[in-house]
Amino acid sequence: MRADAKKNYENILEVASVVVAKHGADASLRDIARRAGVGLGTLYRHFPTREALLEALLRAGFDELTAKARELETASSPDDALVSWLRDVIACAGNYQGVVAAMMAAMEDTKSALHASCVTMRTAGTRLLTRAQAEGLARTDMDGDDLFSLAAALAWLGDQPSSAPRAEHLFSIIASAILTNRASSDFRAQPPL
Template identity: 65%
Template sequence: MRADARKNRDHLLAVAGSAITEQGVEVSLRDIARRADVGLATLLRHFPTREALLDALLRTSFEELTAKAGGLETSSSPEDALVSWLHDCVAWTTEYRGVTELMAAAIDDPESALHAACVTLRAAGARLLTRAQAAGKARDDIDGADLFALVAALAWLGDQPSLAPRADHLFDVVAGAILTTGS
């Protein structure tokens, strides 16, 4: 990709990220183009569909969260690694309004552009959970799919104005419920 095309693409992604943070994943593509000071055709040349734009925007974050899980596997205790990754995953998911619904749908839809990234992210969390379970630090009756669902549920709480003030407390409650007594 030419340097100027890469610069335009990166600018569009930055503007899209801000717009989604403010307005949610259903923000108008026309609004994103306007904010980026480009025509809609330019946006569509880089990202022909909303899902392609979201895939490009979210893939980097998914990769970062997946890499973080890998680093935590070797640098932290099993329970600290699991809770740290869970916290970061929930915080990121809360940042992009409406992304929880996309992730929940994409995980079950192999045709979705976001499917592979969601599956990889869920697998990263599942590895941390399995490690904590093997160390006797996490409940044995949950799996990676449950953990992925808990990320979505906790992010949803943070996205609700009336519940957002309780989100941190409820995160601690859920994290405590995942970990076994004495951890």
């Protein structure tokens, strides 16, 4: 990529990060281009679809979550690893309003720009869940799809003004429902989501 094209790409992503965090996943692409000081054609050359732009914004976070899951597989107790990773997934999804719907749709759409990133992240979480299940620490009647759906639901609730103040409480309830040996009060000492 030429130096000026790379600069435009990085600038668009930087601006898009701010705009999407403020206005949500349906933020105006025209506004993003204008704020980045490029034409709409330049934005579309780098990101042919809204999903491609969202994927680029989320990829780094998803890659970090995948790497963290790998570290947690051996560095923590299985139940603590699962809860820590779940909390981070919710925080990552919560950085951008409205991105949860795009993530959930991408799981089913193999042609989506977000599909591969979402599948890789879900697979990493599934390994943590399976490890906790093998140790008898997590419910055995759920799978990685269930875990991903619960994380998405909690992230979505965090986006809702009426539910945001209860996000930590709701996380505690869900975490204690996933784990077989922990009460919801065990999770309240954690910092807010």
